[in-house]
Amino acid sequence: MELKTLLDMHYQHVQTHPDKLFLQQPKGDKLETYTWAEFDAVVRRVASGLQAMDLPKGSHIALLSKNCAEWFIADLAIMMAGHVSIPIFPTAGESTIQYVLKHAQCPVVFVGKLDDPEPQLAAIPDDIKTIGFPYPGCDTQISWEQMCQNPAVEGEFRPALDDIMTIIYTSGSTGSPKGVVHTYGSICWAAQSSLKALTVNGDDRIVSYLPLAHITERVLVEAAAYFSGMQISFIESLDTFTRDVKQAQPTLFISVPRLWTRFQMGILAKMPQKKLNFLLAIPFVGKAVARKIRQQLGLDKARLWASGSAPISPATIEWFHRIGINISEGWGMTENSAYGTGSVPFRVDKIGSIGRPYEGVDIRISDEGEIQVKAPCNMKEYYLEPEKTAEVFTDDGYLRTGDKGEIDAEGYVRITGRLKDIFKTAKGKYVTPVPIEAKIMENAIIEQVCVTGSNLKQPIALLVLAEETRNKAKDELHQSLQNTLTAVNDSLESHQVLDHFIVMSEPWTIENDLLTPTLKVKRHILEDRFADVINQKHDQPVVWLTASS
Known part of the structure; x- marks a missing residue:
């Protein structure tokens, strides 16, 4: 297959069907839309604003925002201006934001839709220019309106396939994030190949709501949209999620x-x-x-x-x-x-x-x-x-x-x-937690689980129950968990048998640093933070922690 870049495909869509709907952004009672031609016009103005900053070619420009139409615009504008994008998860804390901006040496950052923008904006060093998307809380040096007043970039900048397109920092569960360097060739090969593998075409519609800072959304949604010409819709907020999905009618x-x-x-x-x-x-x-x-x-319609x-x-x-x-x-x-x-x-x-x-x-x-x-x-x-x-x-x-x-x-x-998750019990036997966790998760009332037990006689499982179980009687939940523990243990070898379940009093979240931005459990932090609970002896098969435990 002849490999093309996202910019190649963008120019092609603008030329062949400029009036076709590309993006839908709900804002209150209104639906803001962009055809390919309208999208192109804004991208060119934002790219012009970046070029006016007179940065060296290939400069690293960060993106800190939830998914929105402006994220797509800024990302393509960074490419059109000849620079490299550095996406940051919109849930990132102060230390992560500072680490990525410093490690990637970013002179500029786009800031957009955020749940708690004040501390995140405060984490950005004063010597880094900030450009705000048109959303509440984006108190930045340069407004979106100012960026959109620049004269449009002319011509068609076309990067080489081996040019660096983006550096995506991993949301890994251990250590500092690593900057994964991807070229136009690597990203675009995956996106272009996905059309055949997933039978995606220009008539498809998809909702973009999982973080664009994550590789899956970036490649299989954003990048694939350029190759297929499919329509993208966004979510205004968690409260409007169902409304926005129904409006988008994704395929x-x-x-x-x-x-x-x-x-x-x-x-x-x-x-x-x-x-x-x-x-x-x-x-x-x-x-x-x-x-x-x-x-x-x-x-x-999916x-x-x-x-x-x-x-x-x-x-x-x-x-x-x-x-x-x-x-x-x-x-x-x-x-x-x-x-x-x-x-x-x-x-x-x-x-x-x-x-x-x-x-x-x-x-x-x-x-x-x-x-x-x-x-x-x-x-x-x-x-x-x-x-x-x-x-x-x-x-x-x-x-x-x-x-x-x-x-x-x-x-x-x-x-x-x-x-790296395999651990050894006090009996010297190795336990692989993932298959056991999968068995436990067959009970729908369990939302999160971590099987652990390094140096314990037998492994145990830490659990978080689904939010919807709060209205259920504790006796009913206790019996359900006890039945699950028995059923799971009956299917395990003797050294894998779980001694007990521990039901946590609080959920594991990104905010309390027990989940990565992609919702994976940070096993080592969980084990360290709750070491006393894990190592404590319990007589009951199902143990309920209280908030003070």
Whole structure:
């Protein structure tokens, strides 16, 4: 295939269908829209504003905002001005913002939609220019209105495929974030290839709400939109989520396990599982009920549903399958442009796997059981960290993923754990927590879980219950958890058997530093913070912590 860049595709869309709708941004009762031509006009003015700053070519320009139309505009303007984008998660704390801006040596940062803009803006050093998107709290040196008053850039700047397009800082669960360097070639190969793999075309509609600072949204939503010409809609706020999804009528919908579980619990809060089972079992009635549920979620026009970022419970996928939502699990990393494997088309018999390698992606299992991957979408390097770059690649150019896995006879890959998460009990036996956690998560009332137990006689599990369980009787929840513990232990080898469950009193969040921005549990921080709780002896199979514990 002839590889093109996002700018190549942008110019093509503007030329061939300038009046086609590209972006929809809800703002209150209004819907702000951009055709390709209108989008181009604003991009050129913002690019002109960046060029007027007289920065060296290839300067690093940061983006700190939730998803919005202006994020897309600023990102393409950075490319058009000949610079490199540095996205920062909109939930990033002061130390992360300061680390990324300093490490990436950013002279300018775009600031946009944020839940708590004041401390985040305060974290930006005074010598870095700030440009604000048109949202409340964006008190910056340069306003969006000022940027849009610049004369439009003329001509068609076309970067080379081996030019650096972006540096994406990992949301890793250990240590400082690493800057993953991607060229136009690596990002665009993944985005362009995804059209065939996921059968995406210009008639598709998708909602962009998972952080654009994350590789999956950046490649499979934003970048793929340039190659397909599909329509993008945004979410105004958490409160308007359902309204905005219904308005967008997406044909493609990507989410993460935690949100799929939230959707499930929201449905069950309105209709208990027994009643739902009864209705779904009735011919004709079952189909009507399933359709009604999809309509309430705003997903009745969708033909492809996906989940990524973290493992999703097979039980969750099976539950949604019964209401006509077939969630295809996929796998990828920041280091390989989120383009590794996919379960498309959906197959019930392959639930629990992460699918097969996409065309052009070579995956192998090392002697240690590690999944290793080679493809044109692999990163160039870790920014300013040659030692870590050398460590992550094998001598023959495969990326070491850190995931343990296996491949079946049909080429479907199954992740069996993380190499670094495996721990040894006091009996000297090794335990791989991920498969056990997947079994525990089959109980829908459990939203978060971490199996731990280094140097304990037997492993234990820390749990956070779904928010929707607050209205349920504690006795009912206790019995449900005890039943799950028994069922899980019956399926485990003796050294894996869980001694007890500990139900945490507070959820694990990005704000309390127990989740990464992509909602992965920071296992080492959790184990360190709750070391006393973990190492304490408990007589009961299910232990409930109080806020003061």
